[in-house]
Amino acid sequence: MTSALLTDRYELTMLDAGLRDGTANRRSVFEVFTRKLPEGRRYGIVAGTGRFLEELKRFRFGEPELDWLRREEVVAPATIDWLADYRFSGDISGYREGEVYLPNSPLLVVESTFAEAVLLETLALSIFNYDSAVASAASRMVSAASGRPLAEMGSRRTGEWSAVAAARAAFIAGFGATSNLEAGRTWGVPTMGTAAHAFTLLYDTEEQAFQAQVEAMGPSTTLLVDTYDIPTAVETAVRVAGPELGSVRIDSGDLPSLVAQVRAKLDALGAPNTKITVTNDLDEYTIAALRAAPVDSFGVGTSVVTGSGHPASSMVFKLVAHEDARGEWVSVGKKSAEKATVGGRKFPVRARRNGFATEEIVKIGTDEVRGSERPLLVPLVTAGVVDERYTGPEGTLLAREHRAASVGELPASAFSLGRGEPVIPTRYE
């Protein structure tokens, strides 16, 4: 399936008008960045890079797409011919996937003709805005869980393909597994899950349901214990599976007190190694509130796939420089009202002291790197060729490792769940 029509109509009409007089052939630089983080957030996590690179390879106008554009008269016939040959042939650099980003971080830089680059705006933003929203929220949950594992299980609370992207983004941010099978197949994210309430309700008794599950999956499975009465279910679970029962799952109720009761019950039943997993409408705040409770792992649904209150990062894709009629580079930026942008090609570095990030410095007109500054842009696409290290399951794993390293550089105030300013300031230089 081509990704070429996952595009706003105006990208094509701009192309059409700009090709007509040749202006669209001017070399241009576009940057993706956000003017601000969601209210109160300390940092964001870049996600979507690997997906964007794969979609870029599929961004082709085939006969069915061209036919439709022709019939709808979206663009002139000459532009249809241009689109038929379209392959992105420029350069793209960007923050590593998994990198911490801050307001005004130029996290993707697209350099090519205006014509080639402008077509990618909608697709790039759809991917980066959603995936980064999920990864940014997930990263807070990972910190809140203080080392206890998290699984993403929110597929049912977002569009069916966004679900796959969300599973991947949460994994990059440090989640350990997902319920989503397609994310397992496509991106190599470990998958998990055993049974829902429907399974228990299908059987004539809870005991029969537990027996059926243990027979199919062995005693190390996770039994769901809140369909009827929790203490009774815990007893039944241990009776059926024995003390080797892997874990019990609780999906409702007042978790801090419930979890303590269930832990005591499991211990009393001689199942001290049986773990407790909780899955009841969790977010970073309720996870943090369970710090003192004997929870062994968390399953998170709605809140992670919807960015915990911020389902869209507010990233934009802006023209910052282009060649003029004489072939000279000019910096450009929208001047108006609250949406002004800073023109010119950027070179961002992260300044550090004693191993901790102190400042995001966005340099304009220089790419000099001083002392402990870490340059943030890496080449992703060179003359149209995608760097395959960043794609597929391997790229996803690399991004997960990079997120851990990048977050590891942040000062402790980054992990406060209270509202605050970005953890380090961004400065233009």
Next chain:
Amino acid sequence: MTSALLTDRYELTMLDAGLRDGTANRRSVFEVFTRKLPEGRRYGIVAGTGRFLEELKRFRFGEPELDWLRREEVVAPATIDWLADYRFSGDISGYREGEVYLPNSPLLVVESTFAEAVLLETLALSIFNYDSAVASAASRMVSAASGRPLAEMGSRRTGEWSAVAAARAAFIAGFGATSNLEAGRTWGVPTMGTAAHAFTLLYDTEEQAFQAQVEAMGPSTTLLVDTYDIPTAVETAVRVAGPELGSVRIDSGDLPSLVAQVRAKLDALGAPNTKITVTNDLDEYTIAALRAAPVDSFGVGTSVVTGSGHPASSMVFKLVAHEDARGEWVSVGKKSAEKATVGGRKFPVRARRNGFATEEIVKIGTDEVRGSERPLLVPLVTAGVVDERYTGPEGTLLAREHRAASVGELPASAFSLGRGEPVIPTRYE
């Protein structure tokens, strides 16, 4: 591309355990409903039905999927064989797409064996939860706009395939167009859009950019006038396009006062027929706040594709009845804590008086229809065969018409933007 792995792993492990002892072959009824509307909302709009029916036809486990499941040992070999032959052969009924729904409305009813139905849970919920969130928010915006046209342009603020679904859902809820080309191609939603700030910035002067656009698209195009100085841009726009200029677009600033100034300016320039479209971070509240302003149309992005604060409807897919070991039907429901469900097959009707809805009555154990009651379930799938009237662009248009009729039955209090209770009560009978 198959939709079969857009599924939570536990659907397959439940299937596996239930097939092993035959219990998964019990005839079952599952229902999709929500326990509550988002805080303060008066009603919701069902969307996703047409998309679900099309994905159902693609819900097949091909060799690549079976291979992966086999390698990952997600289920036993016998279950792999069962999946290879899987075609949903049961019945599905539901609310018409575009229908108003309320808490506990059983908006989709799936009847088949447990095995066949349970596999559809994740996919059905992903689609209905997202599409209905968008349609429900969009419907409020349509009311707030009081008859002035709206275009959906939020593709960049949601996952790239969710963007297509959002365009379709907003159209069903009464939006007139979308920026998203794939939604135009696949679902027949009218597409719109002309140019972004980048286009103006690319040219050496704003005047040259406007000239290029008018040459390509004619004077009836929409010129974006807020890249530099708005009054100057409006003058330039009328000078370049003449008084036949179609419209000007404003994407920043304090809209109520700006729009009035621009209107006065256009009139003074002899362009009284040139329309004004605004696109600056709109939602139902800011649209309503522009009621007195001379705005001709609205473009809405982030807020509509993210459900205006509620990006996921909280719909669930619950087993409500099944045959027991003796082949007798039993009603079932989860008993625990705050998530209890009402068992039994439901028959919902909308009671009306003088043409206006007064009550949602969910009947259990009877399908008697009295006087002015409107039955709400229609057959969507019969013995595995999809009713094609509800699919494709035609189904989408039908849903749009049905939404208008269904919303037209609601009392005026439905359209208050203030927080309140569901507009009519739901009662079990």
